[in-house]
Amino acid sequence: RKEVEQDPGPFNVPEGATVAFNCTYSNSASQSFFWYRQDCRKEPKLLMSVYSSGNEDGRFTAQLNRASQYISLLIRDSKLSDSATYLCVVSLSGGSYIPTFGRGTSLIVHP
Amino acid sequence: EAQVTQNPRYLITVTGKKLTVTCSQNMNHEYMSWYRQDPGLGLRQIYYSMNVEVTDKGDVPEGYKVSRKEKRNFPLILESPSPNQTSLYFCASSSYDRGRDQETQYFGPGTRLLVL
Numbered sequence: 001r002k003e004v005e006q007d008p009g010p011f012n013v014p015e016g017a018t019v020a021f022n023c024t025y026s027n028s029a030s031q032s033f034f035w036y037r038q039d040c041r042k043e044p045k046l047l048m049s050v051y052s053s054g055n056e057d058g059r060f061t062a063q064l065n066r067a068s069q070y071i072s073l074l075i076r077d078s079k080l081s082d083s084a085t086y087l088c089v090v091s092l093s094g095g096s097y098i099p100t101f102g103r104g105t106s107l108i109v110h111p
Numbered sequence: 112e113a114q115v116t117q118n119p120r121y122l123i124t125v126t127g128k129k130l131t132v133t134c135s136q137n138m139n140h141e142y143m144s145w146y147r148q149d150p151g152l153g154l155r156q157i158y159y160s161m162n163v164e165v166t167d168k169g170d171v172p173e174g175y176k177v178s179r180k181e182k183r184n185f186p187l188i189l190e191s192p193s194p195n196q197t198s199l200y201f202c203a204s205s206s207y208d209r210g211r212d213q214e215t216q217y218f219g220p221g222t223r224l225l226v227l
Contacts, residue, residue, distance in 0.1 A: 032214070034215075041199075041221075042220070042221070043201055043218035043219060043220050043221050044154070044201070044216075044218050045218070046215055046216065046217075049215070087153070087154070091214070098156065098159065098169070099156075099214075099216070101146075101153050101154040101155075102153060103151070103152065103153035104153060
């Protein structure tokens with residue numbers, strides 16, 4: 001079983017749509033969770049950390065469900081510029097320095 | 112400007128010819144790491160370093176070496192490259208927020224390597 005699993009997609013949505021991605025992780029001792037965004041042929045960039053209480057940043061909302069061992073990313077009012085691959089990242093704890101990356105979920109937002 | 116730089120950005124080489132990919136960060140981060148990214152496999156960690164002279168293997172260290180003689184630099188060395196090391200390589204450095212017990216990674220722009 002993969003440590004961090006994501007649906008590769010692609011998710012193909014129209015502008016203005018709401019889209020949600022899930023990511024499951026296998027190690028219940030995991031403590032730190034992140035969503036990164038990666039544009040084609042570019043480096044991953046941190047989109048947002050995921051906190052136990054859930055957190056929101058503009059159109060983006062991240063949630064953590066420890067009991068079911070998954071994290072989610074919700075994007076509201078999708079823009080064309082949201083088209084990218086979204087990587088789920090999990091690590092055992094802050095300072096563990098051994099993060100595990102999911103393979104990414106591809107999002108395509110069309111006009 | 113805070114950044115992670117890698118050189119070269121693109122490299123075509125032949126099997127067995129030693130090469131080094133440099134990585135440098137200007138954020139005074141203690142932690143640095145190297146990843147390779149392959150289609151369908153995602154990002155896999157090759158080596159990481161928690162501080163000067165402290166390095167350790169990641170998930171896929173075979174065929175690679177690293178060194179950390181200075182805090183800002185973390186070169187990746189392929190002593191005898193093989194075609195299966197053709198990949199996209201990313202260097203990253205991390206800041207650690209002790210208050211939140213979380214680290215944030217900053218990635219370099221990537222190095223595309225083709226080994227013939």
